[in-house]
Amino acid sequence: MINWKDISELHAISKIEEILHRWFGVEVLYADEHGKIRSKQLDSEYDSENHFMNVQIHLQHGKDYLEGDLEKVNEIFEKTKDSVIKLDTYFPHVKGIAAKIEIGGEFQGSVWAYPFIPEALTAKEIKEIEDKLIEHGANQEDATGAIKHIKHLSAKDKEYLTGLVDLVADEIASFTTEISKRDERIHDLNSELGNKYRYHSMIGKSKKMQAIYNLLDKISASESSVFIQGDNGTGKELVAKAIHYYSPRKNSGFLAVNCSAFNDNLLDSELFGHVKGAFTGAIKDKKGVFEQAHGGTIFLDEIGDTSLAMQVKLLRVLQEGTFLPVGSSTPKKVDVRVITATNRNIKEMMSKSEFREDLYYRINVINVQIPSLRDRGEDIPLLIDYFLQRRCAESGTPTKMISKKCLEKLLDYPWPGNVRELENEIERLVVLAGDDKNIGPELLSGRILDFGGVADRRKTGEPGSNVKTTGNLKDALEELEAYMIKEGLKRCNFNKSKLSRELGISRASLIMKVEKYELEKRNKAVGE
Numbered sequence: 001m002i003n004w005k006d007i008s009e010l011h012a013i014s015k016i017e018e019i020l021h022r023w024f025g026v027e028v029l030y031a032d033e034h035g036k037i038r039s040k041q042l043d044s045e046y047d048s049e050n051h052f053m054n055v056q057i058h059l060q061h062g063k064d065y066l067e068g069d070l071e072k073v074n075e076i077f078e079k080t081k082d083s084v085i086k087l088d089t090y091f092p093h094v095k096g097i098a099a100k101i102e103i104g105g106e107f108q109g110s111v112w113a114y115p116f117i118p119e120a121l122t123a124k125e126i127k128e129i130e131d132k133l134i135e136h137g138a139n140q141e142d143a144t145g146a147i148k149h150i151k152h153l154s155a156k157d158k159e160y161l162t163g164l165v166d167l168v169a170d171e172i173a174s175f176t177t178e179i180s181k182r183d184e185r186i187h188d189l190n191s192e193l194g195n196k197y198r199y200h201s202m203i204g205k206s207k208k209m210q211a212i213y214n215l216l217d218k219i220s221a222s223e224s225s226v227f228i229q230g231d232n233g234t235g236k237e238l239v240a241k242a243i244h245y246y247s248p249r250k251n252s253g254f255l256a257v258n259c260s261a262f263n264d265n266l267l268d269s270e271l272f273g274h275v276k277g278a279f280t281g282a283i284k285d286k287k288g289v290f291e292q293a294h295g296g297t298i299f300l301d302e303i304g305d306t307s308l309a310m311q312v313k314l315l316r317v318l319q320e321g322t323f324l325p326v327g328s329s330t331p332k333k334v335d336v337r338v339i340t341a342t343n344r345n346i347k348e349m350m351s352k353s354e355f356r357e358d359l360y361y362r363i364n365v366i367n368v369q370i371p372s373l374r375d376r377g378e379d380i381p382l383l384i385d386y387f388l389q390r391r392c393a394e395s396g397t398p399t400k401m402i403s404k405k406c407l408e409k410l411l412d413y414p415w416p417g418n419v420r421e422l423e424n425e426i427e428r429l430v431v432l433a434g435d436d437k438n439i440g441p442e443l444l445s446g447r448i449l450d451f452g453g454v455a456d457r458r459k460t461g462e463p464g465s466n467v468k469t470t471g472n473l474k475d476a477l478e479e480l481e482a483y484m485i486k487e488g489l490k491r492c493n494f495n496k497s498k499l500s501r502e503l504g505i506s507r508a509s510l511i512m513k514v515e516k517y518e519l520e521k522r523n524k525a526v527g528e
């Protein structure tokens with residue numbers, strides 16, 4: 001079901017409507033599957049910028065003619081397989097173009113661009129339109145004004161317009177599809193307890209993650225050491241926490257130490273504490289992490305980065321449950337469960353004697369191997385929704401939506417930085433989207449947007465070639481804009497002031513666009 005209110009607030013849609021207004025002088029109307037107009041033209045306070053439309057809706061039965069035309073559109077769409085049709089309207093020679101909105105193969109409504117007239121209309125034909133308006137109650141001045149402002153479209157213009165109207169219909173269909181998919185995913189997320197889409201604070205429904213959850217279920221209750229392996233940002237720390245919080249030790253502390261963040265001496269004191277006077281600056285006794293974690297769990301991250309001397313000390317705690325604080329000769333006893341992790345290749349380190357084999361066998365009683373994100377692509381949409389919801393909730397904004405095209409790009413990207421990289425990207429998107437509810441691909445980081453040579457493909461789309469009806473909205477609009485300016489420059493004999501007035505944009509903005517699309521007179525593209 002299309003949510004028409006949401007549609008009208010979509011940035012992409014309002015942008016394209018604006019373009020259609022400006023370049024083709026048409027209004028964009030939406031009708032649902034019953035032919036009921038869902039856009040604002042029938043609102044009593046609606047005042048169209050389009051002169052013809054304004055005159056028409058203020059006629060006594062003007063709105064009925066509009067509704068009649070849209071009913072006709074729907075009747076045609078119910079019969080034809082075509083996705084776009086050109087329509088003769090209630091007023092002679094006045095045309096409209098409509099595109100079908102189809103979701104899951106079902107007709108859900110239409111988008112209609114109206115009104116315009118063909119380029120080659122004779123004065124007599126134009127008079128016929130004027131007469132019809134007058135016949136239905138318009139005064140002479142309004143009728144003349146309406147005719148004067150209605151745009152004459154060439155065959156090429158119509159081709160462009162057709163493509164764009166179709167694009168709007170596509171956007172609506174994909175937006176609606178995405179919303180319903182997202183609702184399903186949110187439903188899945190919310191019923192997390194009954195299923196296994198979530199395990200403690202880990203998200204993932206892939207088989208590989210299910211296997212991890214099952215393993216964690218079995219090992220949490222045990223006392224064995226756990227060794228976690230996985231690339232950067234795969235969630236090693238989350239796994240360690242889940243084990244702790246689902247274990248009988250959950251009411252005692254969970255302490256994490258990143259072994260690579262300290263030099264040997266500091267790590268020694270951090271882990272095992274020191275006694276007063278052990279070294280310069282040791283002004284009083286200090287408890288180490290092992291002592292603080294007594295009864296709980298200690299997580300030694302980046303264990304592969306410890307020195308061989310430190311490895312001996314760790315081995316001792318693991319084997320005997322005792323350690324010596326720095327500067328002390330009295331061993332202390334602790335009861336801690338040790339969980340370790342690394343992203344280094346420990347086997348290779350052992351073969352080079354950089355990691356002690358006896359320590360390895362001691363820490364690796366249970367081994368948890370976390371798969372990279374690229375090996376569980378089905379978790380990506382779920383993670384995106386989870387991060388989106390979390391981020392939007394944190395910043396107190398309504399939950400945003402990732403557009404279909406944006407999602408496609410996110411799925412194509414190989415995520416070398418794994419979940420952390422994805423999390424950062426989503427946070428960035430939420431910030432960049434500002435008040436926009438819908439997040440389009442143009443906001444993505446360059447490396448993601450351009451992955452797979454998309455940038456190169458975009459460059460080959462010659463401006464002025466056949467209009468794109470699929471693909472990126474931004475590309476299609478830019479292509480259209482370049483075409484309109486190129487044609488306009490020729491028509492106005494390169495008089496930019498005249499053209500900017502005609503296009504309803506400032507002269508400065510026109511000049512910028514001429515540069516952007518390289519449409520200067522000396523440029524071949526124009527003189528061809």
Ligand SMILES: Nc1ncnc2c1ncn2[C@@H]1O[C@H](COP(=O)(O)OP(=O)(O)OP(=O)(O)O)[C@@H](O)[C@H]1O
Binds near residue numbers: 237
């Ligand atoms: N399955 C997941 N569900 C939700 N968030 C996740 C998941 N995996 C990782 N994250 C998030 O990704 C980020 C990185 O996770 P974490 O710090 O646990 O990874 P790591 O493997 O320890 O990384 P590093 O090797 O860089 O230390 C964290 O913000 C974490 O919340």
Ligand SMILES: [Mg+2]
Binds near residue numbers: 236
């Ligand atoms: Mg980590």
